[in-house]
Amino acid sequence: MSSSMGSGMFPGQQPPAPHPVGGPGGPGQPGLLPGATGNRGQAANTLVDDLEASFEACFSSLVSQDYVNGSDQEEIRTGVDQCIQKFLDIARQTECFFLQKRLQLSVQKPEQVIKEDVSELRNELQRKELLVQKHLSKLHHWEQVLEDVSIQHRKPSDLPPPGPLAFLEQASASLPPAPLKQS
Known part of the structure; x- marks a missing residue:
């Protein structure tokens, strides 16, 4: 073996x-x-x-x-x-x-090493800038989602609280009109 x-x-x-x-x-x-x-x-x-x-x-x-x-x-x-x-x-x-x-x-050739280092730093900055842009776009998206959700929750609260008369008005509006009696 x-x-x-x-x-x-x-x-x-x-x-x-x-x-x-x-x-x-x-x-x-x-x-x-x-x-x-x-x-x-x-x-x-x-x-x-x-x-x-x-x-x-x-x-x-x-x-x-x-x-x-x-x-x-x-x-x-x-x-x-x-x-x-x-x-x-x-x-x-x-x-x-x-x-x-x-x-x-x-x-x-120390200048060659410096050029390579500068190039690597530029590439790193570009990569990080793209990453920041990606995170910002996600942040804006989620801010919009939160805003939409808060608007949906706000709409029912913008209406006046229903009282006894408001309930009767709402209930009567949903009833069909009563036929008129002709004499």
């Missing part, structure tokens, strides 16, 4: 080579893009390739026939946990690579 862990990817794929510990792009460490390591003659794995391969390994470990038909749940759980941990480690390395590139960019 443990032998299926290394070859638990899609058919025809080989598992990625392990990375030395350290920052990406360093000596012996693969870069993010092909050719970033300086070994242009070799087909070196990149972080993106390794991230993709580890994701495929996670996915295939979940749908592998060995795991579906397996009876040892603890062994299955351990194998899946190892695949997920490897994926998370490579994802952290990829994130580290991007953070290092971002740091280099901020040192070499």
Whole structure:
């Protein structure tokens, strides 16, 4: 079962080579893009390739026939946990690579970082302005509903309170007229 862990990817794929510990792009460490390591003659794995391969390994470990038909749940759980941990480690390395590139960019071209920050702030302001407009329109709608309800409740109270004579007048108005006697 443990032998299926290394070859638990899609058919025809080989598992990625392990990375030395350290920052990406360093000596012996693969870069993010092909050719970033300086070994242009070799087909070196990149972080993106390794991230993709580890994701495929996670996915295939979940749908592998060995795991579906397996009876040892603890062994299955351990194998899946190892695949997920490897994926998370490579994802952290990829994130580290991007953070290092971002740091280099901020040192070499600080105006670019400021432009990006200003653009993000403008987008955030537009998003919040749209949200405020949406809430205001809802507020106006509900104010109108409350006003309509209060008008409906006010109409019966605007009439004078019915007294005994008002009741008789109202009752007699609803009766059909009496026929006149002719003599």
